[in-house]
Amino acid sequence: xxxxxxxxxxxxxxxxxxxxxxxxxxxxxxxxxxxxxxxxxxxxxxxxxxxxxxxxxxxxxxxxxxxxxxxxxxxxxxxxxxxxxxxxxxxxxxxxxxxxxxxxxxxxxxxxxxxxxxxxxxxxxxxxxxxxxxxxxxxxxxxxxxxxxxxxxxxxxxxxxxxxxxxxxxxxxxxxxxxxxxxxxxxxxxxxxxxxxxxxxxxxxxxxxxxxxxxxxxxxxxxxxxxxxxxxxxxxxxxxxxxxxxxxxxxxxxxxxxxxxxxxxxxxxxxxxxxxxxxxxxxxxxxxxxxxxxxxxxxxxxxxxxxxxxxxxxxxxxxxxxxxxxxxxxxxxxxxxxxxxxxxxxxxxxxxxxxxxxxxxxxxxxxxxxxxxxxxxxxxxxxxxxxx
Numbered sequence: 001x002x003x004x005x006x007x008x009x010x011x012x013x014x015x016x017x018x019x020x021x022x023x024x025x026x027x028x029x030x031x032x033x034x035x036x037x038x039x040x041x042x043x044x045x046x047x048x049x050x051x052x053x054x055x056x057x058x059x060x061x062x063x064x065x066x067x068x069x070x071x072x073x074x075x076x077x078x079x080x081x082x083x084x085x086x087x088x089x090x091x092x093x094x095x096x097x098x099x100x101x102x103x104x105x106x107x108x109x110x111x112x113x114x115x116x117x118x119x120x121x122x123x124x125x126x127x128x129x130x131x132x133x134x135x136x137x138x139x140x141x142x143x144x145x146x147x148x149x150x151x152x153x154x155x156x157x158x159x160x161x162x163x164x165x166x167x168x169x170x171x172x173x174x175x176x177x178x179x180x181x182x183x184x185x186x187x188x189x190x191x192x193x194x195x196x197x198x199x200x201x202x203x204x205x206x207x208x209x210x211x212x213x214x215x216x217x218x219x220x221x222x223x224x225x226x227x228x229x230x231x232x233x234x235x236x237x238x239x240x241x242x243x244x245x246x247x248x249x250x251x252x253x254x255x256x257x258x259x260x261x262x263x264x265x266x267x268x269x270x271x272x273x274x275x276x277x278x279x280x281x282x283x284x285x286x287x288x289x290x291x292x293x294x295x296x297x298x299x300x301x302x303x304x305x306x307x308x309x310x311x312x313x314x315x316x317x318x319x320x321x322x323x324x325x326x327x328x329x330x331x332x333x334x335x336x337x338x339x340x341x342x343x344x345x346x347x348x349x350x351x352x353x354x355x356x357x358x359x360x361x362x363x364x365x366x367x368x369x370x371x372x373x374x375x376x377x378x379x380x381x382x383x384x385x386x387x388x
Contacts, residue, residue: 027136039170047179098161126337214341296332312339
């Protein structure tokens with residue numbers, strides 16, 4: 001699939017600009033095994049880059065103008081790279097404008113360039129297509145103009161670009177898109193940005209995503225509200241225990257003792273964060289031991305927390321996880337991403353994938369009158385230059 005995408009993107013570039021592109025960049029989406037909504041809570045996360053990508057083709061054009069074309073949307077952006085960036089009503093362009101804004105903010109000088117891009121990452125499915133867009137765009141500019149930006153700094157600039165757009169995301173999406181390695185998950189300490197790789201060996205189980213086919217948007221979700229509620233909870237903890245500045249330094253007993261000082265929502269958001277941080281540590285231990293069954297149980301626990309305490313699930317996602325719980329051949333399932341739609345991530349016994357996909361697709365359509373979309377995913381490398 002990616003070979004076709006690369007060829008089509010390259011051919012489009014040749015047809016539009018009359019030249020072979022100087023650089024081809026592949027920038028992946030990501031999955032997150034466990035550790036949801038805690039990258040902005042100083043927690044740990046366990047993501048991995050996947051084999052679904054945004055493909056970019058670039059060349060310098062010896063001007064001050066960037067000419068960018070989104071193949072899938074058949075829309076173009078022409079922009080003077082020497083001028084200040086402002087938010088546009090055309091949403092997809094803002095992620096790229098945000099990257100250019102960050103480059104200017106950091107003092108990097110670039111010239112004009114031509115760029116086209118196309119993607120096979122499903123939009124709105126919780127696979128971080130926006131992070132792949134930001135990171136691939138920045139990576140290509142870095143390569144073209146020899147800016148020598150370090151990978152972690154690129155991830156941080158991508159995160160800041162998304163903040164500029166108006167989404168208060170944590171670092172996980174951009175970090176995993178840039179730093180991913182084939183067949184490895186990354187345990188990221190979101191407070192220090194320390195990271196360790198762990199083998200993505202799921203033994204007798206395959207990773208399958210069930211896409212609810214509900215398009216979520218972080219603009220219309222409660223994403224930013226959850227962040228505000230967590231900040232309020234942590235502030236109350238810190239007021240009473242000044243030595244505690246992070247949910248990772250808190251425990252359930254201490255939090256329960258402060259319940260009367262918090263609104264119900266703030267308490268439940270905080271409780272979820274404390275529990276989820278611990279689950280990531282347990283998940284790494286399970287992976288290292290090859291204990292995939294325990295990993296699956298932790299995934300189910302995470303979904304329960306996301307649904308009941310963090311309240312970012314929906315009837316469709318809960319239904320898919322309930323179906324998974326009833327199946328002997330599915331040992332773990334949870335919603336993945338911001339919530340309110342998107343995908344569930346599932347550990348499905350090898351050999352039963354087709355049966356499970358067919359059964360879930362049929363039942364989901366009967367229940368909601370919506371087509372379920374399924375994706376088989378493999379853990380892949382992070383953003384990189386394509387070399388034919």
